[in-house]
Amino acid sequence: MIPLGIIEDQAAIREALCEYLGAQPEFDCVLCAASHEEFMAGLAGLATPPTLVLSDIGLPGRSGIEGLSVLRQVLPEAEVLMLSVYTDAERVFEALRAGAVGYLEKTTPLPLLKEHLLQVAAGGSPMSPSVARHVTRYFAPRPVVPAADNLTPREQEIVRAIEDGLSYKLIAERLHVSLDTVRSHIRQVYRKLQVNSKAEIMARAQNRSRLSW
Amino acid sequence: MIPLGIIEDQAAIREALCEYLGAQPEFDCVLCAASHEEFMAGLAGLATPPTLVLSDIGLPGRSGIEGLSVLRQVLPEAEVLMLSVYTDAERVFEALRAGAVGYLEKTTPLPLLKEHLLQVAAGGSPMSPSVARHVTRYFAPRPVVPAADNLTPREQEIVRAIEDGLSYKLIAERLHVSLDTVRSHIRQVYRKLQVNSKAEIMARAQNRSRLSW
DNA sequence: CGCCGCCTCACATCTTTATGCGATAGCGCC
DNA sequence: GGCGCTATCGCATAAAGATGTGAGGCGGCG
Known part of the structure; x- marks a missing residue:
């Protein structure tokens, strides 16, 4: 059973996630918080810290991305899957650079989300296709960047x-x-x-x- | 209806793909080839060139990756989704650098493959989770313990x-x-x-x- | 005091970079 | 067809960098 942590500020969503995922036999939802600060505070009293964390990005206080950097120092062995309504390149890359193992749109239905979480545990890195597109573009040969000096x-x-x-x-x-x-x-x-x-x-x-x- | 191209050397798989996808109302399978050479040759006589190409990587003759570079010069507007049994980082990155928009394991079931193809058409970049993991690792900050600067x-x-x-x-x-x-x-x-x-x-x-x- | 970490310097050797001078081949263009 | 640009590869030499071994001076600390 995988100890799971959830960080999400909207109470309704947080509770839905917590309830649904906690009810699954694969997960043990050990810590649900509305902010990174709350999450870090809650970690102290846990016997088994989460090895898998589901985190929102648009959070009040410390953003999900800033929090991620901190979190990865405290829980280096935990894998963090980001959840966001935003899929702009800026945020996606910042999340990946901060060490997120995956990035999903918030519209992902719960059963699919569960699948993705299991994939993370299995060494995968689920990404919504629209998120992954930013990544492929990053690697793709620059489509004729005109501004780039006069380099071929x-x-x-x-x-x-x-x-x-x-x-x-x-x-x-x-x-x-x-x-x-x-x-x-x-x-x-x-x-x-x-x-x-x-x-x-x-x-x-x-x-x-x-x-x- | 999306004009679709398929490159796959194993006849059984190629035909299965061609048949299944061609039968879908969303796709029009305009060109099926066993190699990149054959594919390029076949392009000449087409009224509507494919805008979506599904290509194997382990091909005889020109590999899927080498072929991809060539293909993208001839059909710059086409999007290419790679299909491979191999998911090693080396190959994944080479494919992405060559301009693939996605990278799937060959074990992907046909209906799911169809979904992924539609996602490509919709601007997405489907990647198998294990493939995506290479990508996230690429961006991740140097291995969790990069020797916390105890520099004098x-x-x-x-x-x-x-x-x-x-x-x-x-x-x-x-x-x-x-x-x-x-x-x-x-x-x-x-x-x-x-x-x-x-x-x-x-x-x-x-x-x-x-x-x- | 003796040990240890830090800063300093030296010499040797091997690998990597920087740079010059060519050379061939494909492509677009007038 | 010739011309210019790009991309490819080769050889050669000199400078810079990487790596091993060693060693003297200095200051703090048990």
């Missing part, structure tokens, strides 16, 4: 790989080309961007991200 | 300098110490942070800033 598509891929911290060898593997080809592209990129080391490229990314993200 | 003050200065994109030589100048001293500190930092290149340090900084800024 290939050169942009190279830059992204550098920003990911990869070595030439790994970049070559990722792009399925030879080491010399990678060198060649990088030389070109350095000329265009007026830099002369991977480090400068990465420092650039650093500054950009502070401005835009 | 001097080591932290070194890290900051690295994050600024400086070379060893410049770091040595900034801190008024010898090159070898810088090396020495960096070696120590690498041990403590479990990394082994400047690039990884910088990628770390990158992730941190996304969370906090």
Whole structure:
């Protein structure tokens, strides 16, 4: 029986979740809270802390995402599934970066939600399709970003790989080309961007991200 | 009615897919091929090219992933859903980078597969939970215990300098110490942070800033 | 005092990056 | 068809970075 925690501010929804999931033989609903603060406080008195947490995102006080970071330090072994009415890319990525293992729309019917929770316990990462779309777009080759300096598509891929911290060898593997080809592209990129080391490229990314993200 | 393409080498499976999906009122199965080469060839004679493609990954000849890149150049507006028995991270990410909008296990039952295809058409990105787990791990903050920086003050200065994109030589100048001293500190930092290149340090900084800024 | 952590420096060696000079092939364009 | 741009790959050299081994000085602490 999986010890389950629930964080949801709307009483009606919280109780519905708690009641339905708690009634399932697979789950033991050990802690239901209306906010992260309440949840953290409640953790103290528990014999068996939850290993699976279902959390809303739009919460009063500490948001679900901020709370998630904190929660993962206190309960590193717990897996957190986010639930939200919002499916904008911003929130999805923030949740994933904060360590959520899944992200579902709030409209998910209860029996399906139960299925998803079980999938999490089984090592899965359920995501609503519309949420997952943000993710696929993130990985997809940039659909001709016009603003990006005057780098060719290939050169942009190279830059992204550098920003990911990869070595030439790994970049070559990722792009399925030879080491010399990678060198060649990088030389070109350095000329265009007026830099002369991977480090400068990465420092650039650093500054950009502070401005835009 | 959505024009659908299918690429699958195993005849039995291909026919099952073709038959089942073709019989659905939502789809018009316009092209079924056993390989990407065959598929590309077949495209030429079509009045309405598919806008939705279901493709296997383990194909003879050009693999599903290589083929995907090519396909997306010929049919940029088509969305491709990958189907595979393999769910290793390597393949999943390659598929996503090549532009797949979704990735399903081959064991997905036909009616569910149909649902997933409709979700793609509706702008979703269905992923099997075990596939999605790779994705969430990709975004998640470095493994739960990334050695809580027990860096000495001097080591932290070194890290900051690295994050600024400086070379060893410049770091040595900034801190008024010898090159070898810088090396020495960096070696120590690498041990403590479990990394082994400047690039990884910088990628770390990158992730941190996304969370906090 | 002796041990330990921190900072410093040195030398050696191997790998990775940076950079120059080519070369071939495909594609769009006039 | 020639021209420019892109992408690919090769070779070579020099600089920078990664990694091992070792070692002296300094300050705190049991």
